[in-house]
Amino acid sequence: MLASRRTKGGIFAAATIAVAALVASALPAQAETGVTSSTIKLGITVPLTGAAAPGYNKIPGAMKAYFDYVNANGGVYGRKIQLVVKDDGYSPATTLSVTNDLILKDKVFALVGTLGTANNEATTRLVNSHSVPRLFVNTGFSGFADMKKYPTTFPLFPSYATEAKVMGKYLADNFAGKKVALIYQDDDFGLDAIKGFTTAGTNFVAKIPYSAFSQVDPTTAPKWVTALVAAQADTVIMFGVTSATAALAGAIYKAGLLGKIQMILGSVGSDGTTLKGLLGPLAPALAGTISASFLPSASDATDEYITLFKSINAQYNAGQVFDNNILTGMNTAMMTVQALRAAGTTPTRAKLIKAIETKGSTWASASLSPILFSATSHVGYTGYWFGKLGADGNAVSADGPGKYTLYSTDSGSGPVVKAAAARPAMPAKGLPTN
Amino acid sequence: MKHKSPLQRFALSIVVGAVLLLASGHIDELRAYQGAQIAIFAIAIASIVLLTGYSGQISLGHGALMAIGGYASVIAQIHWHLPYPLAFIVGTAIGALAGFLLGIAAARLRGPYLAGTTLALAVGLPSLANQFHILGGEQGLTFDVGTAPPWIGKEFSQYRWFFWVCVTAALAIFWLLRNLLSTRYGRRWRAVRSNPTAAALSGIDVGRAKVLAFTLSSAVAGLAGSLFAMLLGLVAPLAFTLTLSFTLVTGAVLAGVSNLGGSIVGAVVLVAIPELSGSIAAHLGGSEKVTSNLPGVITGVLLILTVLFAPNGPKLPHRKR
Amino acid sequence: MTIFLNTILIGLNSGAIYSLMSLALVLVWRSTRVVNFAAAGQAILSTYLGYEAMNRFHNYWLSLPVAVIAGALISALVEALVMRPLAKRTKGTPVEAIAPVIATLGVLGLIRSLAGMIWGNTFLQYTSPLSSMGFKIGHTTIPFSPQNAAIVIGSVVVMAIFAAIFKFTRLGLSLRAASFQPEISRLSGVRVDRMRTIGWAFAGAAGAVAGALVTPTMFLSPNSLDLLLVTGFVAAVIGGLESLVGAVVGGLVLGLGFAFILQYIGSSIIFSAAFVILIAVLLIRPQGIFGARSSREA
């Protein structure tokens, strides 16, 4: 049933693209929606208020800062990028309402960095029916790589399943024989991860699910620790959001188990600055924690991208502390600028999608992972490096500053490959010239 | 409206419906979407008015009942391969069943105890979706009703079609409820609300009347949930949060609680307030901290002022208190 | 056995916090027959003010009274400016019971947004000088730290103060009388409007204590006490809404219940569990464990 629905959706989507392409090619003189001679208008939905907002609400500001920097340096072929930011409070119904506004009223050219799995799911029909490019969605749900269901959508970040698969290989390499436990959020996020660990063949002495809502309940984290002790675990994988991760770190520390239970964090909850802020005086709890990342450490002063983004942040986003969220936002913005440039001097939505599919894999990006975009795949990053956090919350590569060992794979069941990370050099002054 | 016969009301619904649906050809997609939203909210608010306004029971959990209806419809489509109009009926029926069960427990509870129980339901129920694989977890299940049928016309946008479906459903529900409330059931519920003891003395089975009201209210909420799922294109726990339940009760109070016609006004206000506060905030501007929170401030103030200055909802003609 | 005892300690700790929030709701319910959803908002605002005070004085203990007084004032203001006029306007209308609930939701949204506007939608740290490291018994560390002890002791102290005020003072008698029989109280010379405001102020103070004690164990954001509102309300309903003892018992039942469910069944069903616990209690006693003998309408 699922398969037949997908095929139907696929035919429909293919037809839509064909029509869109026809229309686009038939009316070359007509300016594309959201593009004028002097501007390109983009839209993003993200929680700016509500329980999910902290951290994520820094992303749009960082993107704007980078766009402002590019605009100040000539824009994209003379056009200035405008980013319309809409708060959805993490509610899919609100996401749809404000995305209606973005697409039908503000008439944006494309959506960029829209956040949340259910949130993006809720706008899919609208996005598909208007063939609006939806670039670099901020979710690790593996489903969005399905080109038939989501023909205009490009996930950039690796899926949770990929992450878990990679982590499984890392565990096999470095933690063989250890008693590993897993704590995961019991939704798509955690379940996707379990799929990945199953592919990797990782065995756990305990699997502890937690409800996405319960992380701020003070009861939760101490209970995890009692469960870890009961299972005699010496290593724990945490696949949770930042606040839950902080709660776990705090509880392990409070129970005097720091150094006795090794924490390994998934990328979602591993932003050191946020963790440090959440833990306050308990920040020493972070020392020695291993975290998986696809972007370089936000504190790596030797990284050319980080250095540049930091200076842009200081100039165009004054008052915001540079952290993984800002890095994420700027990196997404940089990818976006390259995509817009690749769409040419008379950009259309169809050209934009084509440009990412054909050229996206070559673009400069802060990530240490290769980009797998192609005409047959909408999967972006698939690689991670593993670093150790200090008590200051900063992740440090075991290979020393600026050197990273990357575990990468494909989005399916292919093997995980370990290699020194290499990525395209940053264009001069961080201004894409592709 | 009290003095009209069912047939007259039916004719009225048809006329209103025809006008609205013809009008839909002249409004843009955005307004069509909002129109559909209003129709769904109106149905959901009517379900609360039925419960609170007519039988005196308070529910803070109608968002959860909408979730039940929505999930039931989607599962009916995905697993039982039912065409979506039938899926809506399944959503309504399962909503009724849930309401019946809840109603049995609720009939024993009064005021704040019922409010607390339904609140716990509103918080607890959506998280169940993560427990059972069939419910699709956090990202939910998609609900695809497709585009407008070909016989209705070619240039029929998705949202215009949703507008048609939702408005038709709303008119049908309002017609049914109006007629129902003028029968002896309606009179019984009013008697139960205004004085349960007197109602019991005059031979009304208060418990049964309350359970029936809860069942019916949940059925209507279930339908609203099915339509909501259609509009969103999915069901997911995040779509049916406590906030939704609170929003519906707010709409019911803005509607005047005991005023079925007011439901429409309440629904319009619910859709208008975020838009209004959003545009006020956009005009005022300020730093990002300010602009992102300004709509919330304005919504809060508007809500407080509305409740303070029009606590009994809009003054509608034809109504005696 | 260790796990069992640990679970009890964890449940005691969260139960103490639930009890305080439950107390805040019960105090308001007793004085004005309103379920105050703004309680979480009032508590978050007073906690932010406590946070400000701590940044100024660099002393957690000095910031506590600031938070408590602020909480009392905020709550009294909400009562005097919104709830009292609303009660007069809706008296005898069909929305008499439910309009105040909506008003408190409006206040909740307003305060949360104001807090976001002033302090930003970020996580802030409101830290206590007390160690969060669990006490050590022999070689094992128990999941109960000095800060947890402060939470439990603080809750007990607050409850004891309120119990003493209600039981042994003339103000307490006036408050009780005004909540049970406003008309007879007025005819006895009790300024009932003032008692309502004081009842709200007490509730605000209780909520402020909850916020200021629990926040050092987690973090501060405009939404960080939302969950506590739900658990506090469920606890209040379990306890019977009327009774201070009930608020405490309800909080402990829920705190321990959650802890044991988390320990032995798993966390994902926790909110469904709240519903089940509530239904179970109410099916046996529809008016809650310590509810009034003669039931009153909402």
Added chain:
Amino acid sequence: MTLQLSNVKVAHGAITAIDDLTFTINEGELVTIIGSNGAGKTSLLRAISGLLPVEHGSMSWRGESIVGKRPEDLVRKGIVHVSEGKAVIPELTVSENLQLGGIWRKDRADVASATQMALDLFPRLAERMSQGADTLSGGERQMLAIGRAIVARPQLLLLDEPSLGLAPLVIDQIFAAIDSLRRSLGITVVLVEQNALSALRIADRGIIINLGKLVATGASADLMNDPALRSAYLGY
């Protein structure tokens, strides 16, 4: 000349409860207000004690207007109203109910002596001080309600149907207590009663109202002896 009402009108929504009522009650008098059910007696007392707003007319107590004053303020001026239906707070103990009567008073020593006076008048209350008021019988509750009023040191005592629903023997006790109370304290008492005969027996004067209007006023003996009034309003 202490309690004076002129052209007073009181309404319950659209229904007029008291219409254009004028009368005077002198210091130290015990006046009973008589009328059938719905005559407006209770509304009259509630208007005097400030529970009901006065639409029109003037009311004064010892020369000072009491229109628009709140009940809690009037208590402080000596106007104490024992409302209809055994006005006690069942959730409180007997002792707390009595305490409540003097809750606003600064002179604690006098509160104690007034409490003692109430207990002397109703010795049954003294035996039940620590019990909940909900455990009392109907008559005891009425005693407690009056006792609470005594603790407030009333100058003008407004009693609404103290005999309602009580056994004849208890009614006699209550009326005897009222009579002895006003004699020992010299206070002014306004007694609203349906039980007209018992009331007139202890009252100096009676005021008969019907449908919110004054019908007759006069010395108790005169009213009791007027055959027309007797058959129409006094019911014997």
